[in-house]
Amino acid sequence: MAPYGYINKCTEDGRKYVAIKEPEASNIIWAFKQVAKGHLPTAIVRVEMNKRDGRNISLNAFMEALKNVAYCGKLLLRANGKEEEKIVEGKHEPLISEELFMKVQNVLRRKGTKDLRLPGGKAINDERYPLRGILLCPTCGNNLTASGSKGRKKHYYYYHCSSACGFRHNSDLVNELFESELSKYEFRPGIRKILNTIILQNFKSVSSTIKDERSIITNRINALNERISKARDMFLSDKIDEDDFRDIKNRYKVELDELKEKLGLIKKSPESEIETKLSLALDAVINVADRYRNANLIDKRAIVGSIFPEKLTFDGTSFRTAKMNSFAKSIFLIKKELGGKKKRGSKFEKS
Numbered sequence: 001m002a003p004y005g006y007i008n009k010c011t012e013d014g015r016k017y018v019a020i021k022e023p024e025a026s027n028i029i030w031a032f033k034q035v036a037k038g039h040l041p042t043a044i045v046r047v048e049m050n051k052r053d054g055r056n057i058s059l060n061a062f063m064e065a066l067k068n069v070a071y072c073g074k075l076l077l078r079a080n081g082k083e084e085e086k087i088v089e090g091k092h093e094p095l096i097s098e099e100l101f102m103k104v105q106n107v108l109r110r111k112g113t114k115d116l117r118l119p120g121g122k123a124i125n126d127e128r129y130p131l132r133g134i135l136l137c138p139t140c141g142n143n144l145t146a147s148g149s150k151g152r153k154k155h156y157y158y159y160h161c162s163s164a165c166g167f168r169h170n171s172d173l174v175n176e177l178f179e180s181e182l183s184k185y186e187f188r189p190g191i192r193k194i195l196n197t198i199i200l201q202n203f204k205s206v207s208s209t210i211k212d213e214r215s216i217i218t219n220r221i222n223a224l225n226e227r228i229s230k231a232r233d234m235f236l237s238d239k240i241d242e243d244d245f246r247d248i249k250n251r252y253k254v255e256l257d258e259l260k261e262k263l264g265l266i267k268k269s270p271e272s273e274i275e276t277k278l279s280l281a282l283d284a285v286i287n288v289a290d291r292y293r294n295a296n297l298i299d300k301r302a303i304v305g306s307i308f309p310e311k312l313t314f315d316g317t318s319f320r321t322a323k324m325n326s327f328a329k330s331i332f333l334i335k336k337e338l339g340g341k342k343k344r345g346s347k348f349e350k351s
């Protein structure tokens with residue numbers, strides 16, 4: 001069987017080859033990137049991946065997949081008699097780079113899959129530091145890690161640089177700052193309807209070309225059916241004989257079948273699907289700050305990952321990131337446009 005994300009195919013002259021299969025291919029690419037990032041435990045990456053469209057995968061199969069050289073375009077030749085096991089170039093298209101593949105191997109080597117551990121082996125069981133390993137140092141760009149120290153009277157907790165650069169910041173304060181950062185992306189239930197309309201309109205303008213193609217084909221099918229039915233009328237009223245009728249019918253039938261097949265290949269009206277997906281996505285962002293506040297450690301990290309696909313640089317007062325989830329970004333921009341800015345980010349009394 002072809003690995004997850006690939007499918008075995010056959011050319012017309014009978015040659016076998018391996019082709020890419022979506023959406024599984026995108027899923028496994030996403031999973032490799034997530035594991036390499038070390039944001040979430042590997043087992044959780046699988047659970048998150050299974051929530052996406054496409055075939056689900058067991059934990060065993062997932063762990064095997066992450067070690068499969070096929071994904072970076074190679075082929076593993078098992079040892080046989082004289083020959084040792086070796087890796088050669090495959091003929092199929094790689095889904096990921098060799099570099100990403102090696103990165104994931106390093107991550108897997110360094111941690112067990114049973115425990116919730118980050119690459120490097122650090123357990124992420126400390127509820128106090130949900131952002132450990134997600135933040136980057138503004139001074140030197142290394143990961144910020146976290147730890148506590150005991151002062152004369154009480155404990156102090158910090159996110160601090162993993163290198164010797166000395167950057168550190170009170171972790172309670174950073175956590176609180178981050179919660180207000182998240183609230184920039186959420187919205188009041190009242191504007192849900194407006195957001196829904198705006199996003200759907202944007203989508204419809206993009207998808208209208210697909211709709212055009214569908215309607216051209218549908219019109220042609222209707223026209224052909226009409227001709228056949230006219231011919232049938234003529235045959236029934238003895239204006240043409242049976243052979244002529246059959247000729248006409250067969251001639252149109254070939255084209256009809258082709259058109260119907262074409263129509264099936266054009267994605268089925270994406271609108272009905274997009275409405276459900278949009279609704280789910282809106283639900284996910286609507287109270288994101290609250291959901292984050294009340295989530296457990298793992299869910300917290302999953303929420304961060306869903307909005308910020310890459311690490312965040314914390315500069316002591318605010319968060320910067322190279323890349324943002326485009327959906328969250330649209331919401332941020334639309335909110336700004338609507339003028340629904342509430343000054344939430346300015347309450348910094350220590351709690």
Ligand SMILES: [Zn+2]
Pocket residue numbers: 137138139140141142161162163165166167
């Ligand atoms: Zn640093």
